[in-house]
Amino acid sequence: MMNKSVLLLLLAIAATEVAAALPADCSVTDANGVRRVMQPNGELLAAQCYQCHGDQGRSLGEIDSIGGKSAGDLYGDLREFKSNGKADIMSLQARAYRDCELYAIAQYLSTLPNQGD
Numbered sequence: 601m602m603n604k605s606v607l608l609l610l611l612a613i614a615a616t617e618v619a620a621a622l623p624a625d626c627s628v629t630d631a632n633g634v635r636r637v638m639q640p641n642g643e644l645l646a647a648q649c650y651q652c653h654g655d656q657g658r659s660l661g662e663i664d665s666i667g668g669k670s671a672g673d674l675y676g677d678l679r680e681f682k683s684n685g686k687a688d689i690m691s692l693q694a695r696a697y698r699d700c701e702l703y704a705i706a707q708y709l710s711t712l713p714n715q716g717d
């Protein structure tokens with residue numbers, strides 16, 4: 601039988617590892633003052649991007665395809681749009697999300713078939 605403090609220590613370590621794998625702003629404090637780590641649904645959030653970037657990130661028009669790009673490149677682009685201080689379409693899009701949401705979107709889009717551009 602594991603004693604309670606060992607169990608709590610293991611839980612604390614596990615929580616730290618989850619937090620370390622995600623961008624820093626992923627924790628929220630709920631209405632009861634309890635701090636929680638968000639687990640954004642990248643698939644759901646990415647659906648909004650398809651309005652301009654095509655279904656599954658496969659563009660049919662002028663705007664770049666985003667499906668199948670590397671998660672690191674996508675997250676880097678989105679962070680750049682978010683912080684560039686401009687008021688163009690993508691900067692406004694990116695600013696509407698927490699970093700952990702942008703990260704989840706980038707992760708999900710990277711699992712889609714690459715569109716080769």
Ligand code: HEC
Pocket residue numbers: 645646648649650651652653663664666674677678688689690693705
């Ligand atoms: C209202 C239309 C619109 C929506 C919605 C939209 N985008 Fe964009 N996106 C654009 C346009 C236009 C550009 C080109 C902007 C530029 O080059 O400065 C762009 C550029 C990008 C780029 C850079 C592509 C490259 O190859 O340089 C990425 C990455 C991107 N968008 C991701 C996303 C993601 C992720 C979402 C959803 C959260 C999203 N976009 C939602 C219009 C949109």
